[in-house]
Amino acid sequence: MITCRDLCFRYGEKTVLDYFNLTLPEEGITALSGPSGCGKTTLLRLIGGLQRADSGEILGVSPNEIAFLFQEDRLLPWRRVQQHITDVLPRNRRGEAGRWLAFAELEGEAKSLPGELSGGMARRLALARCAALGGKYLLLDEPFAGVDAERAVRMLQRLRDMGTPVLLASHQAQILAQADWVIKLDGPPLRVCSD
Amino acid sequence: MSPDALKRGIRLLLPPIFWLGVWQLAAHLVGRELLLPGPVTVFRALGKLMQTRDFWLSAGLSMLRVFAGLTWGTIAGSLLALATHFSQWANAVLAPAVRMVRATPVVSFILLVYLWVSRAAIPAVISGMMVLPVVWGAVSSGLAGTDPALLEMGTAYRFSPWKQLRLIYLPSCRGPFISGLLTAFGLAWKSGIAAEVLCPPTHAVGTKLQAAKVALETADLFAWTLVVAALSLLLEKGLRLILERRAEK
Numbered sequence A: 001m002i003t004c005r006d007l008c009f010r011y012g013e014k015t016v017l018d019y020f021n022l023t024l025p026e027e028g029i030t031a032l033s034g035p036s037g038c039g040k041t042t043l044l045r046l047i048g049g050l051q052r053a054d055s056g057e058i059l060g061v062s063p064n065e066i067a068f069l070f071q072e073d074r075l076l077p078w079r080r081v082q083q084h085i086t087d088v089l090p091r092n093r094r095g096e097a098g099r100w101l102a103f104a105e106l107e108g109e110a111k112s113l114p115g116e117l118s119g120g121m122a123r124r125l126a127l128a129r130c131a132a133l134g135g136k137y138l139l140l141d142e143p144f145a146g147v148d149a150e151r152a153v154r155m156l157q158r159l160r161d162m163g164t165p166v167l168l169a170s171h172q173a174q175i176l177a178q179a180d181w182v183i184k185l186d187g188p189p190l191r192v193c194s195d
Numbered sequence B: 001m002s003p004d005a006l007k008r009g010i011r012l013l014l015p016p017i018f019w020l021g022v023w024q025l026a027a028h029l030v031g032r033e034l035l036l037p038g039p040v041t042v043f044r045a046l047g048k049l050m051q052t053r054d055f056w057l058s059a060g061l062s063m064l065r066v067f068a069g070l071t072w073g074t075i076a077g078s079l080l081a082l083a084t085h086f087s088q089w090a091n092a093v094l095a096p097a098v099r100m101v102r103a104t105p106v107v108s109f110i111l112l113v114y115l116w117v118s119r120a121a122i123p124a125v126i127s128g129m130m131v132l133p134v135v136w137g138a139v140s141s142g143l144a145g146t147d148p149a150l151l152e153m154g155t156a157y158r159f160s161p162w163k164q165l166r167l168i169y170l171p172s173c174r175g176p177f178i179s180g181l182l183t184a185f186g187l188a189w190k191s192g193i194a195a196e197v198l199c200p201p202t203h204a205v206g207t208k209l210q211a212a213k214v215a216l217e218t219a220d221l222f223a224w225t226l227v228v229a230a231l232s233l234l235l236e237k238g239l240r241l242i243l244e245r246r247a248e249k
Helices: A040-047 A081-088 A091-103 A119-133 A149-162 A173-178 B003-030 B039-050 B053-086 B088-103 B106-116 B119-144 B148-156 B161-198 B205-214 B218-248
Strands: A003-011 A014-023 A029-033 A055-059 A066-069 A137-141 A166-169 A181-186 A191-194
Touching: A003 A040, A014 A040, A014 A055, A029 A040, A029 A149, A029 A173, A040 A137, A040 A166, A066 A119, A081 A091, A081 A119, A091 A119, A119 A137, A119 A149, A149 A173, B003 B039, B039 B053, B039 B218, B053 B088, B053 B119, B053 B161, B053 B205, B053 B218, B088 B119, B106 B119, B106 B161, B119 B161, B148 B161, B161 B205, B161 B218, B205 B218
Parallel strands: A029 A166, A029 A181, A066 A137, A137 A166
Antiparallel strands: A003 A014, A003 A055, A181 A191
């Protein structure tokens, strides 16, 4: 179980988290919703160990047990679609690449470069790469931005079937409707409105 | 012939015809072949040189020396750039030395290196020394310009340092590296020939240039100069094609 205890974080003069407390469920899909700029991405980055809180602590998980999907796709323009998957898989699991391409419904694009993909396809590839990396927890920042609703729901179901707990930030109503828990946030500074 | 092809042909031929005309006119006005031979005399001298085995041996060995210099300079410049980018200590120690090499006139190096290595090796050593700082600068700027978002992704996705280098840093350096290498090639060629002139090896274009000057064979001097320029242009074009094809792959 991930617990955020008394987290404080500032960007210059702006207080993003001010003694923020939250305990996340151990399983299923948990969605964070809230207005843009309220601090969802910062919270995910702090939990993922990509940034350090000014004070407070995060218990129950270490950064190397987490697979993090960035808000941007961060694909390598010179690597082909399948290589993005094999790049994060250990040598003895490289044969699984096809399974992850199927997860993202990108089987026909294995040899394509990111520049040849649509925005939605690139997002699906970024999500598949993150899921292929795996870990004790998946932290996903806007995982279905630009992905059509039907496909997004199908992919969310595949994530659920993996059995790894997921914490995602999203604005999309159809994604929030599929989540097991929705935590409504507001801010800054970030605060929980309801869960 | 279509009007477009005719236009293209004229556009291609007009500049060389114009400059050959200017050259012929200047030679006519000077009136002394010893000072300025006309293009006909020079091309006749070039034709004669090309019939000798020595011409091809000299041109081939000069190219070989320059490519040897280009190779070691590129490898050393790239390795130094990696060292100075990733280690503050290496940067503090090595970067001033590389900048010093870049700022020093090539003639000083030629004369110094003459004291240390055999004459046959000097052009390759000098070419490499001219290439090294250019490649170092190009690779360093490529490494510094690597997208930090991609590096953060590499760290978050647990890429090993070798994988970060192979998948993120090196591809990010490709553009600056190619333009740096093309600039370095021009420098390598010019400095290599200059080294051959000042420290003449047995078979070399620079040696032939020097011999033609000493013997007051001005037509031969011009002919060898044409050879140097033509080889430089051709080899640079070839190198550009190879690098661009590799980049496309």
